[in-house]
């Protein structure tokens with residue numbers, strides 16, 4: 001059987017985030033976050049779900065680390081809850097909150113698993129939101145302060161840091177579409193302002209990390225997607241440029257090139273007025289020089305020009321009409337190859353990690369006590385193979401994190417979408433590895449994906 005071997009030293013891991021798994025929202029001095037508040041706002045989250053208990057990882061982290069070890073993970077990507085560390089977003093650090101992450105890091109290291117730590121996976125302290133949240137320039141200082149506290153406590157043992165997770169979601173879903181916390185709708189300027197402060201705070205935190213003199217590496221994670229037009233028309237091609245600018249380049253360019261893309265500055269200025277919140281020198285600071293770029297890939301975007309739509313185009317639900325996940329997301333492994341090659345070409349010299357990729361399915365516990373998820377098994381194999389093709393084509397891909405270790409709180413969609421390779425029974429909180437967990441173990445431990453004779457990828 002032929003197999004696709006990954007480069008020596010390639011990092012394999014699984015990913016989660018604090019609010020989605022920890023629970024224990026009122027323990028050990030934790031403050032309120034925007035997601036606690038959003039979940040309590042009627043009508044915002046499916047079934048009125050909250051992260052109050054989630055997977056109860058806060059009390060079960062030791063067993064969860066054992067699971068990671070059993071899956072052969074070389075690294076674990078988790079996030080720190082800002083409101084555990086600084087309950088009101090600023091001021092004296094809450095030692096008990098930091099202690100939790102200290103214990104988690106040590107437990108990982110005892111199992112030979114390298115921690116990859118995200119500082120902001122969307123759970124801004126509510127007290128900072130009360131002061132304007134990411135639309136307020138002062139939040140840049142607050143994030144830098146928070147980052148400095150966490151680096152100082154964990155920086156001797158954490159080898160890989162991620163400042164922000166998916167700032168596009170924070171800015172545009174949180175401050176414009178209102179479908180994520182803090183749930184602000186209708187204000188494009190607020191979203192652009194939020195995005196800018198996320199960029200600037202990223203740069204400041206990178207600088208602080210370097211100044212503290214730690215041995216590890218630091219980057220940022222963006223949600224990125226390859227684009228294609230719905231038709232060959234000039235209007236659809238123009239829609240691709242704008243959507244790529246909005247989704248990809250507005251975040252890539254400031255961080256990696258030190259400037260916003262000119263065409264999108266024109267576009268957003270026409271829609272939202274002058275971008276006067278960008279002060280001289282800001283974008284140079286945002287481009288602080290990262291060690292790697294984290295890429296979250298779920299699906300491509302197929303766009304169609306739509307006069308009258310607030311952006312001038314729309315993204316087609318279900319993409320180009322192929323197979324979709326239970327969330328209606330198109331299954332398109334080739335999009336990952338295309339995306340990684342494009343990044344290597346347009347933003348050369350930056351090592352890449354896939355920091356999230358995975359699939360939501362309607363998983364069920366079967367009569368035999370197992371969870372059979374053949375669609376996820378195929379999905380992951382084919383995406384691993386797609387990443388391998390990108391490496392062969394020259395992309396400097398250093399690692400791959402599967403989303404997610406276990407089923408968890410999927411934001412505004414509550415607990416219905418199941419993304420884990422480990423099933424969670426939300427009544428008992430029991431963890432049951434799915435069939436895909438066996439695939440992950442095989443790939444992680446062999447650093448290779450097998451190809452069956454028919455040409456498909458297998459374990």
Ligand code: FCB
Nearest residue numbers: 017165166223403410419
């Ligand atoms: C990403 C998020 C992650 C998870 C996956 C499905 O956008 O970063 O927390 O919800 O989607």
